[in-house]
Amino acid sequence: MEHPLAMDAETMRRAGYATVDALVARLADPGADPVLRRAGAAAMRARLGGPPPEQPGDYTAVLARVMTDVLPYAARPLECRPVLLHRPGRPLRRLHRRPAHPHPRSR
Numbered sequence: 001m002e003h004p005l006a007m008d009a010e011t012m013r014r015a016g017y018a019t020v021d022a023l024v025a026r027l028a029d030p031g032a033d034p035v036l037r038r039a040g041a042a043a044m045r046a047r048l049g050g051p052p053p054e055q056p057g058d059y060t061a062v063l064a065r066v067m068t069d070v071l072p073y074a075a076r077p078l079e080c081r082p083v084l085l086h087r088p089g090r091p092l093r094r095l096h097r098r099p100a101h102p103h104p105r106s107r
Contacts, residue, residue: 005056015059022067039073 007015026032039047047069 011059015063018060018063022063026067026071033072037073044073
């Protein structure tokens with residue numbers, strides 16, 4: 001018995017290309033969205049709440065919903081890339097920008 005959400009190879013390939021195209025379009029214009037946008041739990045529940053669908057749906061609609069209701073509320077990945085630190089006379093060190101943690105580390 002085939003799984004109800006199974007895709008044949010060609011459908012999966014088209015879905016993959018559509019996903020990559022959507023992500024590339026989003027990343028191609030880093031100034032289009034703020035670096036970080038937040039929404040409260042109630043706002044996200046209103047966007048994404050409800051029971052999961054019982055039948056498979058159109059992948060294009062699912063991808064559009066992810067691009068409009070999920071990814072805009074995630075940090076821009078370009079802001080998380082590593083930074084090289086140069087100190088004269090010493091080798092380059094690689095640092096990563098990390099968002100500030102709301103709670104200091106316990107020592």
